[in-house]
Amino acid sequence: MPEIAPTLVASVLPANFAELGDQVVAIEQAGIDRIQWDVMDGRFVPNLTFGPDVIAACRDRVTMGFEAHLMVEHPDPMLSRWVEAGCGIVIVHAEACRHLHRTLSTIRELGARPGVALNPATGLETVEHVLDLVDLLLIMTVNPGFGGQAYLASMEPKIAAARAEIDRRGLDIELEVDGGIGPATIAAAARAGARVFCAGSALFAGNSLADRAAELRRAATALPLAV
Numbered sequence: 262m263p264e265i266a267p268t269l270v271a272s273v274l275p276a277n278f279a280e281l282g283d284q285v286v287a288i289e290q291a292g293i294d295r296i297q298w299d300v301m302d303g304r305f306v307p308n309l310t311f312g313p314d315v316i317a318a319c320r321d322r323v324t325m326g327f328e329a330h331l332m333v334e335h336p337d338p339m340l341s342r343w344v345e346a347g348c349g350i351v352i353v354h355a356e357a358c359r360h361l362h363r364t365l366s367t368i369r370e371l372g373a374r375p376g377v378a379l380n381p382a383t384g385l386e387t388v389e390h391v392l393d394l395v396d397l398l399l400i401m402t403v404n405p406g407f408g409g410q411a412y413l414a415s416m417e418p419k420i421a422a423a424r425a426e427i428d429r430r431g432l433d434i435e436l437e438v439d440g441g442i443g444p445a446t447i448a449a450a451a452r453a454g455a456r457v458f459c460a461g462s463a464l465f466a467g468n469s470l471a472d473r474a475a476e477l478r479r480a481a482t483a484l485p486l487a488v
């Protein structure tokens with residue numbers, strides 16, 4: 262396995278929403294690299310979370326980067342709102358955009374770093390012609406909509422194909438995985454080629470975010486057991 266310095270991203274989904282500002286501070290103090298805001302619209306996915314005002318209310322509490330994971334149908338009309346709320350990375354789903362090239366270009370024009378996400382059923386070829394526009398490719402390792410689901414190991418060939426394509430084209434793209442990432446799954450995703458790991462339940466399990474984060478970082482770089 263190559264030497265990697267894993268980037269750890271905390272999904273806020275399992276956080277205590279009644280104390281969101283304090284939870285965001287706790288995530289930063291635990292040494293986690295970024296926060297992912299899982300935005301759900303009740304249409305693209307059968308769940309609802311928060312809007313840009315909630316994110317903006319937390320922005321001044323920390324200095325760490327924010328990324329918006331928009332599980333939202335036709336995100337174009339509200340793109341500027343996520344940027345204004347302080348999300349330096351705005352990730353849209355390829356399946357949710359009618360004109361994906363335009364949407365990603367708009368995110369860049371708004372001053373944020375564009376990212377594109379793929380559902381488990383969506384092939385890598387869907388984003389072949391927009392990879393030069395993005396700073397981040399997010400491969401979903403669960404079907405989006407809920408935290409706490411089981412990691413889909415069947416996504417590893419797609420992760421590996423994405424890593425190969427990024428390297429072949431010499432692209433400067435963060436390859437992130439999201440869904441079911443924990444101590445038992447992170448190494449396999451890393452071996453497949455992911456370098457950025459979004460975790461929710463695994464980080465919030467137990468009472469020390471810092472301990473869980475350290476455990477995930479260790480597991481991401483662990484060598485496979487010899488058989």
Ligand SMILES: O=C(CO)[C@H](O)[C@H](O)COP(=O)(O)O
Binds near residue numbers: 410
């Ligand atoms: O996008 C998501 C769900 O749609 C979440 O980011 C993801 O599921 C993280 O939560 P967990 O680590 O609990 O799976």
Ligand SMILES: [Co+2]
Binds near residue numbers: 272297299330439459
């Ligand atoms: Co997410």
